Amino acid sequence: MKSKIPLILFFIALSCNISYAQETFKAMFYNLLNFPLQEPVASRLNELEVVLTNYQPDLFMVCELNNISGANMILNRMQQNINANYAMANFVLNSSDDNIGNQNDLQNIIYYDNTKFSLESQNEVTTIYRDFNHYVLKLNTVNQDSNPILLNVIVAHLKASSGTDNAALRYQMAQDLTTYLDTFSSSEYVLFGGDFNFYTNSENGFQEFLDTSNNITFIDPANRIGSWHNNTNYIDVFTQSTRTTTALGGAAGGFDDRFDFILASENMQNNPELQFENGSYKVFGNNANTNCYNNAINSTNCEGTDYSFAIRNALHNFSDHLPVTLNITTTGNILSIDEFEENVTSFKILGTNIVKNQLKIKVNKKPTFANYVSIYNTIGQLIETIFITENEELNVNTTSYSNGMYYVALNGINVKPLKFIKVN
Numbered sequence: 001m002k003s004k005i006p007l008i009l010f011f012i013a014l015s016c017n018i019s020y021a022q023e024t025f026k027a028m029f030y031n032l033l034n035f036p037l038q039e040p041v042a043s044r045l046n047e048l049e050v051v052l053t054n055y056q057p058d059l060f061m062v063c064e065l066n067n068i069s070g071a072n073m074i075l076n077r078m079q080q081n082i083n084a085n086y087a088m089a090n091f092v093l094n095s096s097d098d099n100i101g102n103q104n105d106l107q108n109i110i111y112y113d114n115t116k117f118s119l120e121s122q123n124e125v126t127t128i129y130r131d132f133n134h135y136v137l138k139l140n141t142v143n144q145d146s147n148p149i150l151l152n153v154i155v156a157h158l159k160a161s162s163g164t165d166n167a168a169l170r171y172q173m174a175q176d177l178t179t180y181l182d183t184f185s186s187s188e189y190v191l192f193g194g195d196f197n198f199y200t201n202s203e204n205g206f207q208e209f210l211d212t213s214n215n216i217t218f219i220d221p222a223n224r225i226g227s228w229h230n231n232t233n234y235i236d237v238f239t240q241s242t243r244t245t246t247a248l249g250g251a252a253g254g255f256d257d258r259f260d261f262i263l264a265s266e267n268m269q270n271n272p273e274l275q276f277e278n279g280s281y282k283v284f285g286n287n288a289n290t291n292c293y294n295n296a297i298n299s300t301n302c303e304g305t306d307y308s309f310a311i312r313n314a315l316h317n318f319s320d321h322l323p324v325t326l327n328i329t330t331t332g333n334i335l336s337i338d339e340f341e342e343n344v345t346s347f348k349i350l351g352t353n354i355v356k357n358q359l360k361i362k363v364n365k366k367p368t369f370a371n372y373v374s375i376y377n378t379i380g381q382l383i384e385t386i387f388i389t390e391n392e393e394l395n396v397n398t399t400s401y402s403n404g405m406y407y408v409a410l411n412g413i414n415v416k417p418l419k420f421i422k423v424n
Contacts, residue, residue, distance in 0.1 A: 022329050022330070023334040024277065024327050025058040025059060025329075026056065026327055028060050028323050029262050029323060030051075030062050030319070030324075031062070031157070031195045031260060033249060035065055037066045037070075038248075038249045045073060047314040047315075051315060053081070056083065058112065059110065059112050059153065060110065060111040060112070061108070062108065062155070063106065063108045063155060065091075066106070067107075071088060071091045085113050085115045085354075086111050087111065087113075087114040088111050088112075089111075092133070095126055095131060096129055096130050097129065107131075112137060115354050117138065118423070119135060119136070119137060121135075122136070125180045127172070127176040128176075132155070133155045134153070134180075135154075137152075138151075142378060142405050144403060145403055149274055150189065151190075153190075153192075153193070154191070155193055156173075156195070157194055158197050158205065159173065159197060161197070170196070170198065171208060178209075181215055182216075187267060189268055191265075192218055192261075193262045193263075193324070194260070196261050198259070199227075216266075220261070221262065221263070221276045221280070221281040224258075228257060230256050232290045234258060235286075235288060235289070237258045237283055239259050239323075240253075240260070240320060240321050241256070242297040242316045242321065244295065248316075251320045255294060255295055256293060256294055262325075273332065274329075280326055281326050282306075283325075284311075284324065284325050285297055286306075287304020287307055289303060298315075298317075347361060347410050348418070349408070349418055353419060354421050355422055356422070360396075361373060361393070361408060362394075363392050372388055372411055373408055373409065373411070374386075374411060375396070375406055375409075376407045378406075383401070383406065403424060406421070406422065
């Protein structure tokens with residue numbers, strides 16, 4: 001019995017260091033305006049970096065991506081200058097226009113923080129005009145193998161322009177998505193971002209998304225449903241146009257429309273496992289200033305306390321649309337944690353603590369009686385013991401480890417254990 005006391009005390013201390021707080025993910029949808037074919041590419045990348053550095057989305061949904069070169073430009077900039085953990089879904093050319101020109105000029109895609117999500121699958125839903133892109137993300141939770149939390153992400157770009165014919169095409173595209181979603185379980189979580197090009201909530205296409213008879217019914221997290229076009233009562237959700245000049249491409253009519261949205265499935269309204277945060281829906285760069293109506297977003301008429309001139313100017317120069325953002329929360333215990341910097345005088349993890357096949361541990365100065373490190377899982381089972389010498393770098397083969405969180409303890413000294421995460 002006496003020999004078990006140190007182990008019991010260790011796990012009491014260890015359990016005190018495990019955090020089960022609610023996790024928040026930041027989602028953003030953005031129409032990239034013909035990127036990268038719309039010049040000038042180099043300065044536009046710089047402007048996009050300003051936007052993404054300021055918001056730092058965990059999930060970044062985009063449309064109007066021209067080609068894989070542009071997709072990779074954005075990924076490289078995000079990884080190098082913002083967060084090395086960003087990943088990108090597979091780039092897929094639009095197939096819906098194969099019989100009407102096959103231009104493949106406007107594609108959708110997502111970028112995501114791969115310490116928080118893993119991409120399980122992706123699929124394209126063809127329509128009469130453009131694809132809907134469907135991605136299944138799995139949250140990197142402690143118990144993801146036994147109880148996975150899956151988020152379905154749909155990205156869209158509906159037919160543009162006013163008039164009954166274009167509205168009818170938007171409606172037909174919306175019906176195609178409904179048909180696809182009717183194959184889903186009604187309990188699935190769905191986040192739907194896109195440039196919908198709706199002028200008013202009375203359009204049949206928008207009503208199709210809200211139809212309660214659908215298997216998946218969407219709601220507007222902003223709760224700002226109405227006749228948006230040229231209506232300053234809804235200026236807080238306007239997204240286009242950021243410009244009053246044609247010199248930079250895109251629309252130049254000034255700020256007067258709500259075209260861009262993030263909708264959520266009804267079950268994400270009040271389900272603590274995965275839900276959107278009430279009041280978190282924002283149009284990034286929109287100060288809700290009624291003087292901004294029909295003006296450029298970087299003008300003094302669009303000033304406010306939320307978004308500075310520097311942010312609004314970057315948005316103005318990058319695209320004719322503003323991005324929309326939404327916070328998603330979960331009670332799932334997320335594995336993603338920052339690189340550990342504690343215990344550096346004794347031992348530390350080298351590089352990232354999100355590992356696939358190998359964990360590197362540096363023992364900087366071997367304390368008295370510290371002859372080995374022990375690796376435990378979250379329920380206290382000893383997984384492996386590695387004997388050490390002073391100033392040794394340990395390479396631990398984690399190939400056979402199950403996905404999840406693990407703890408590294410240094411024997412013979414009372415220091416906080418290190419944490420690492422095994423992923424596929």
